[in-house]
Amino acid sequence: MSWQDDAGRDLVRSFGDRMAMFVRGEGAYVWDADGKRYLDFLAGIAVNSLGHAHPAFVEAITRQASTLSHVSNYFATPPQLELASRLKRLAGTGPDGRVYFGNSGAEANEAAFKLARLHGGPGRPRILSLKDAFHGRTMGTLALTGKPWMQEPFLPMVGGVEFIDTTIEALDAALDDGVAALFLEPIKGEAGVIDLPEGYLRAARELTERHGALLIVDEIQTGAGRTGEWFAFQHAGITPDAITVAKGIGGGFPIGALITFGAAGDLFYPGTHGSTFGGNPLGTAVAGAVLAEIERGGLVDNAAERGTQLREAIVRLDSTLVSGCRGQGLLIGVALRHPVAKAVVAAALEHGLVINAPNDDTIRLVPALTIGDVEIDEFLQLFAAALHTVEDALVLDAPSEVSA
Structure with a gap:
């Protein structure tokens, strides 16, 4: 029996299938039951303001x-x-x-x-x-x-x-x-x-x-x-x-x-x-x-500064999917040109990044207020990789005259 079997048997179905089994966290990172590390840019849906296991x-x-x-x-x-x-x-x-x-x-x-x-x-x-x-x-x-x-x-x-x-x-x-x-x-x-x-x-x-x-x-x-x-x-x-x-x-x-x-x-x-x-x-x-x-820690100002930094960097990514960003501070909605947000979330998880899709054409980012340059640089690499994975899949699925 796996943890997926346990969850399917014992938990109500109102949340659907769980995407991973997380066992610990530290700062902006979480680890699953197999020891894989993930950068967490969901923070429990805007809950973990200080990240995971903050000393305070x-x-x-x-x-x-x-x-x-x-x-x-x-x-x-x-x-x-x-x-x-x-x-x-x-x-x-x-x-x-x-x-x-x-x-x-x-x-x-x-x-x-x-x-x-x-x-x-x-x-x-x-x-x-x-x-x-x-x-x-x-x-x-x-x-x-x-x-x-x-x-x-x-x-x-x-x-x-x-x-x-x-x-x-x-x-x-x-x-x-x-x-x-x-x-x-x-x-x-x-x-x-x-x-x-x-x-x-x-x-x-x-x-x-x-x-x-x-x-x-x-x-x-x-x-x-x-x-x-x-x-x-x-x-x-x-x-x-x-x-x-x-x-x-x-x-x-x-x-x-x-x-x-x-x-x-x-x-x-x-x-x-x-x-x-x-x-x-x-x-x-x-x-x-x-x-x-x-x-x-001046984290309100950090949210304003890092939010601007993130939005500006996201729209500069080499991606055909991203059409813009919405929101303020570290509540960011990344608008997509195609309704593939759930695919982007799944690809991001494979690459070690936790994000969220509130609807079919938006990615929501709500990381800990403590993030800095290190976390943002890693996010941009992982997010770009997830976007490219989905872009490649769109090309493969497209009619031959479109993908040619």
Whole structure:
């Protein structure tokens, strides 16, 4: 029996076949069960901000696990309060900001959904979300996710959510005084790393304020310095009513949070929401250490600098497949001229490179924020080799008059 047999027998099929069996990691690298080394430019889908087995991450887990790992939310702990204060400072909430802790991005968005309901009440039943958005796979967050093919097996959805085109004109037409909240991603990661139109966030802030709706920004993939700011909304110079975060704030430990600004923080009252494990001392201690290391190491600036370096180098590759790059910082979408992204991912894995295809014509790159010249140079060699492998296959499969 192989590990593939074990996985096929024992794990639910919702993820499909696993691509490899990884047994350890260090920095920007992982090793499989056969000892093969891979350069990891997926980082657990934007989770491993510091890479693998970073000393700050390991030390925080070890130290906190030896003292206090969990108490209920009937009690406070120092790591919980310290992390809440740090997140408020980094997000720029001011003293009125508040933080709710959960265990994942989906849980953070579930809390935000309930925040929107509390704000809207019976008089504001409508919630707006963007077409092709992704906010999670739980029943609440799936209702916010603008992908009909994902919703279809689980209909009917939670009611009240409307999906609009990602244009300022569509937003202006849809927003009125009956809207409780607008949910959006600053960059649509699962849609293929799609940037919002120029000026969209500023227009969204102006229109939601005009109509008394909450602006809720999903920073689960874009937060924790990923785009070259602590949070992507900060590029636009706006202040939302709430943001949701997860992934990179824990550096590999499961944790999520809803961060509110201003009056939105007063909407929850005792009994309206909760989580057994959310905000426990182990998770908050690790997240606090990860964010402290990002800050100490200047990794937000590194994400901005290395992201520009990568995008410029990728478009200069000798490849007929690459048509351009999207995204900000170290959230990069490589646009392909043909729908062969999955083939490129498979070829990259063969060459020792871990990347991802969110759709058929986009490669997503979300490496650790710690990468430098060495990792980028190796990535460019491996990625070029994977692209050439697929290009050669396209030529072999083409009609003779095309390949001649």
